[in-house]
Structures are given as structure tokens and as C-alpha cells.
Amino acid sequence: MSEEELSGKDENSEFKKRAVAAIKSLENVSKDDVRVAVVGTVIDVDEKNFVFTIDDSKKKMGIILIDEQLIHRVKIGKILRVIGLVIAGESGIELKGEIVQDFTGLNVEYYNKYLELSKA
Numbered sequence: 001m002s003e004e005e006l007s008g009k010d011e012n013s014e015f016k017k018r019a020v021a022a023i024k025s026l027e028n029v030s031k032d033d034v035r036v037a038v039v040g041t042v043i044d045v046d047e048k049n050f051v052f053t054i055d056d057s058k059k060k061m062g063i064i065l066i067d068e069q070l071i072h073r074v075k076i077g078k079i080l081r082v083i084g085l086v087i088a089g090e091s092g093i094e095l096k097g098e099i100v101q102d103f104t105g106l107n108v109e110y111y112n113k114y115l116e117l118s119k120a
Contacts, residue, residue, distance in 0.1 A: 021083045025115050026059040029095075031088035036095070039081045039103055039111060047071050054080060056112075062094040070100045079103045 021037040029036050038061065040054030050065040052074045063082050065071055074080065081103045084095035 023115070023118070025112070026054070026056045026061045028115075028119075029061070029086060029093055031086065031093060033086045035083065035085055035098075037081060037083045038095070039079065039106065039108075042074055042076050042078050042080060045071070045074050045076060054082065057108075062091075063097045064094060065097045065100070067098075070097065073100050073102065079106050079108065 019034040021035045022033060023037045024033070026038055026040060029038065038054070038056070040056040040061065042052055043055045043060065044053040046052065050068050050071050052063050052065075052071070053060055054063060063084065064087070065074075079102075081099075081101040082095055082097045083099040083101075084097040087094045087096050
């Protein structure tokens with residue numbers, strides 16, 4: 001394998017940098033955001049369509065998974081962090097979930113306080 005193949009680029013391409021995920025509460029995600037990291041409790045799961053809903057006690061948001069393998073990590077009642085791209089659709093803002101992390105055990109009260117303080 002050549003050095004170009006190993007590096008992931010060839011003579012005609014450049015690496016594309018991903019936008020950094022902004023850490024936000026669900027209520028502060030806007031259509032102007034590109035990539036965000038949000039935390040919420042799973043309240044609904046549709047395994048057939050790879051979609052689920054999270055709730056952070058202030059707002060609910062739909063998550064559409066791009067990797068069908070991720071849906072197996074999603075269970076009702078789990079606290080998850082989802083990193084993904086913001087999609088503004090007819091039904092409001094949703095996320096195209098790229099990464100799903102189990103945050104069960106997170107002290108939600110402290111996390112919400114952190115989000116509040118980090119806005120200032």
C-alpha cells in the first residue's frame with residue numbers, strides 16, 4: 001500500500017476537517033449549528049428506522065443514526081451523549097447522530113449547572 005493510500009489522500013485531494021462539536025443543551029441547539037454534542041435520556045426508540053428521541057427535561061430531540069450498529073446501544077431510560085450534525089427539517093431540529101456514548105451514571109444536575117455556567 002502506498003503512502004498516499006495510507007494517508008487517506010491523493011495528489012488531487014486534501015483532508016477535510018470536521019467541524020468541532022459544540023457542547024450544548026437541547027434547548028440551545030439552533031439551525032445555525034453545524035455539529036453539536038448533546039446529553040439526554042432516551043424516551044423513545046424505533047429500531048427499524050434507526051431513530052430515537054432524547055429528553056434533557058427542558059426539550060426533546062429526535063436523533064437519526066447514520067450507522068445501524070449504533071441503535072443497539074440505545075435503550076429507553078439510558079442517559080446518552082450524542083455527537084452529530086444538525087438537521088433543520090419541517091418538524092424542527094433533529095440530529096444526524098455520528099457518535100453515541102453511554103453517559104448513564106452522569107450527575108445530570110451538575111452537568112446542567114456546567115452548561116449554565118459555560119454560557120457566561
